[in-house]
């Protein structure tokens with residue numbers, strides 16, 4: 554929904570995160586939520602994020618710090634996270650949907 558909602562002209566407030574909605578938590582599934590908040594990606598964040606990112610509370614400053622990093626390790630960490638997060642196998646596995 555992060556990408557599709559905008560392109561399919563779905564109102565922002567209707568783009569709830571299906572994973573969090575299963576836990577009765579309503580979050581708009583936007584880039585901030587996907588990168589820093591969604592519990593679906595907790596384990597992946599632990600595997601990919603730099604330690605300094607993991608020890609910060611999710612906030613807009615951290616979001617901009619991660620997205621504007623220009624050192625190779627940070628860029629690789631972010632790319633690795635996004636690549637794996639968007640991999641359908643991971644999404645299906647995390648959502649307990651048979652692959």
Ligand SMILES: [Zn+2]
Nearest residue numbers: 570572573591
């Ligand atoms: Zn979520």
